[in-house]
Amino acid sequence: MTAYRIASIPGDGIGVDVTVEARKVLDRASSKFGFSLEWTEFDWSCERYARVGAMMPDDGVSQLSAFDGILLGAVGFPGVPDHVSLWGLLIPLRRAFQQYVNLRPVRLLPGTTSVLAGRKAEELELVIVRENSEGEYSAIGGRHNAGRPDEFVLQESVFTRVGVTRIIRYAFALARTRSSRVCSATKSNGLIHSMPFWDEIFAEVAAEFPDVHSEQMHVDALAARMVQAPDRLDIVVASNLFGDILSDLAAAITGGLGMAPSGNINPSGEFPSMFEAVHGSAPDIAGQGIANPVAQILAAAMLVEHLGETVAAQAIRTAVDRVLDEGRVRTPDLGGTDTTERLGTAVTEALG
């Protein structure tokens, strides 16, 4: 029997609640499909930061490097500034493990009311391939003339030929396994250095994949298209910031943040990949046991798919679909009154 070593970092807020449910589903799936998961849990979080002054230990990266995969809840909580929590854990892990692909599949789940109500599931199914290691999320810059009337800040973006080429290539290769359509999010009319460079490399890579249909749109127009004609989109490749914003929009039109999974992928396999929901720690509902665990359960399905357990991954997705379609168990964001635990248990039971 194949055994996988999985690191779990529940983190903060609802990250903790939804990770418990995702583990429950994965444990059922593993015993059903003949593999085993050895979990190690890490308490790295804002709570740890408040206690000892760091989100994770200095050797955090090396502690995690031996694992086959990482399941992350969410980090960030009121009391610790977001730049401290995200840059103290999430972003360093993404970079150290060269998880340069942020893969965000989007589909309209059964029994879900979307602002696009009336659309069929097959009309709204796309994948956002977000660049996850550079771009607009850069530590380069600074604050000058602090406290004076002429105070200003500089926030630089970093786009490298290697970084842009590899993410766009990943998107084109993924397109070959799906609809063979890639749309690039640009904004070369406003960002006159970075985005023309991105566009140039997009055109170069497109030429390597003549069988894949390619187009580019300014990110604002692309956001509008995602709402008005999502059936015309399949793979969307975007920079770090654009991909971040587009994926919350995509989540919103498919039933909300409680349903959207995400993977931070190191395609070479040299380092562990890390899977998490798109949402954060949701302080407004934390501690109430009412967060929707579906996003984290679908992230867990991406984790086992990445390990090669495709049958188990598909079974988890089917179990989620069945429970949502039946509509008997619903958390408040889905219009019901059920708890995180009940929805997690319903999916676990639907696995058989």
Ligand code: NAI
């Ligand atoms: P958020 O995603 O935590 O919450 C946004 C809204 O969506 C809230 O009203 C929340 O109640 C709702 N929501 C989110 N997930 C839900 C779920 N599973 N079920 C039901 N409702 C859900 O984003 P927000 O409020 O901007 O950030 C809160 C904290 O999380 C911040 O500290 C932020 O930095 C952090 N964060 C961390 C992320 C990560 O660890 N990858 C990603 C996004 C935010």
Ligand code: MG
């Ligand atoms: Mg986001």
